[in-house]
Amino acid sequence: MLLAAGLGPDFRIHHIRTNVNRRNSEKGRLSFANLVALFLLWLRLVAAIIKYRPRVVYAFLSQNATGFIRDAVIILTAWIFRTSLVVQFHGGNFGNFYAHAGTLWQSLIRFVIGRLNCLLLLADRFRPQFQGLVQAERIRVMLNPVDLASLDQVECSRNSANGIFTILFVGLLSPAKGFVDLLRAVPRVLECVPEARFLFAGEWLESERNILFGENGQSLDFDPRVVRDLWENACMRYGSQLKYLGIISGEEKNATFKSADVFVLPSYSEGLPMAVLEAMAASLPVVVTPVGALPEILEAEVNAKFVPCGDVEVLAQALIDLARDPVIRRHMGIANRRLVETRFGPGIVSAQLAEILREIVHSR
Numbered sequence: 001m002l003l004a005a006g007l008g009p010d011f012r013i014h015h016i017r018t019n020v021n022r023r024n025s026e027k028g029r030l031s032f033a034n035l036v037a038l039f040l041l042w043l044r045l046v047a048a049i050i051k052y053r054p055r056v057v058y059a060f061l062s063q064n065a066t067g068f069i070r071d072a073v074i075i076l077t078a079w080i081f082r083t084s085l086v087v088q089f090h091g092g093n094f095g096n097f098y099a100h101a102g103t104l105w106q107s108l109i110r111f112v113i114g115r116l117n118c119l120l121l122l123a124d125r126f127r128p129q130f131q132g133l134v135q136a137e138r139i140r141v142m143l144n145p146v147d148l149a150s151l152d153q154v155e156c157s158r159n160s161a162n163g164i165f166t167i168l169f170v171g172l173l174s175p176a177k178g179f180v181d182l183l184r185a186v187p188r189v190l191e192c193v194p195e196a197r198f199l200f201a202g203e204w205l206e207s208e209r210n211i212l213f214g215e216n217g218q219s220l221d222f223d224p225r226v227v228r229d230l231w232e233n234a235c236m237r238y239g240s241q242l243k244y245l246g247i248i249s250g251e252e253k254n255a256t257f258k259s260a261d262v263f264v265l266p267s268y269s270e271g272l273p274m275a276v277l278e279a280m281a282a283s284l285p286v287v288v289t290p291v292g293a294l295p296e297i298l299e300a301e302v303n304a305k306f307v308p309c310g311d312v313e314v315l316a317q318a319l320i321d322l323a324r325d326p327v328i329r330r331h332m333g334i335a336n337r338r339l340v341e342t343r344f345g346p347g348i349v350s351a352q353l354a355e356i357l358r359e360i361v362h363s364r
Helices: 033-050 066-082 095-097 103-113 124-130 179-192 225-240 250-259 274-281 312-324 327-344 347-363
Strands: 056-061 084-089 118-119 139-141 163-170 196-203 243-245 262-265 286-288 304-306
Touching: 033 066, 056 327, 066 084, 066 103, 066 304, 095 124, 118 124, 118 274, 118 347, 124 139, 124 327, 124 347, 163 179, 163 250, 163 274, 179 196, 179 225, 179 312, 196 225, 196 250, 250 274, 262 274, 262 312, 274 286, 274 327, 286 312, 312 327
Parallel strands: 056 084, 084 118, 118 139, 163 196, 163 262, 196 243, 262 286, 286 304
Antiparallel strands: none
16 A cells, blocks of 8 residues: 555665465464575575665564564664664564563564664554663654545445344454454344344464463463354354354455444454454444554544453443444444544555655665
8 A cells, every 4th residue: 555655756665575474374383384485585685685775674573483583584684784674563562572582582682673773663652562672762653554445435324224233353363353252242242232243254263373462461372172162152053143254355355344334353462453444444433452552543432432351241232332322333433434534544654654764764
């Protein structure tokens, strides 16, 4: 989206795909194939630096051990070639990753992070996680952009008028995203709102390797059999009122957002989730937990209903309240669309990124 919006005529960008794992379910695994993929990535990076002589290397920062190894290879290679480093952190749980790392790991993390010229965060509330690792003046805040063109503003409460109330979950179907909590809330919601249906979209993850701790430090080590049993029992009991859509993208994803009445993502850890922003662009009210950048970006009862992490009863009640109040849903949806238009448009974010990059280059 940022490339399409354009950073300006004085930028030329060369992209290297840095994914070592093809699927999210493979994240956190250390294997021979991953090491080979990492070596090939390093060769592509060195070749690109030698060929293009970039003024800036722009990369991303992980919050797990295997991902950080890849990031360290990228960062240290660019540092050796004396290239400015701008790194963006999309998560919200680096503090727990660092706190649970061993002494040697922490030394490596401090050394790698100390090479950065600029660290981009999604919200000011993430700054304390990097205190002592990055100089305060090198930290900037930059939001995620939202593809507004494909998610035209639509009228809320359209499905409930036909006797169906659609609750949409988009994200990894994993404990860290609150998938288990939402499944446990389903019986209470359907008891009070029998016309409701739940749509689940995303990659299925029965266990966690990427996010091991919630933002408050609680373990997210769920038994995969418990997750599977919850899903199968719910499907047997409620049938067509629960539907798994798989991984969706493009027009299918946009149409799914437009068909929903409420979006829910009761995560234990977030940065600034794209699924929430896309739901807001589709004029949907959202039910979320106060994690990541969300409590800094969204106003309670204006843009979102906030529910505590892991509180199934409060989660269910928030969904029931929205199902019973189409006026609140409409007002919240309008406010959400207005918010993404004014703060998250690709043109707005790309202009901000261009300013940061120019500043970094000129400072060198």
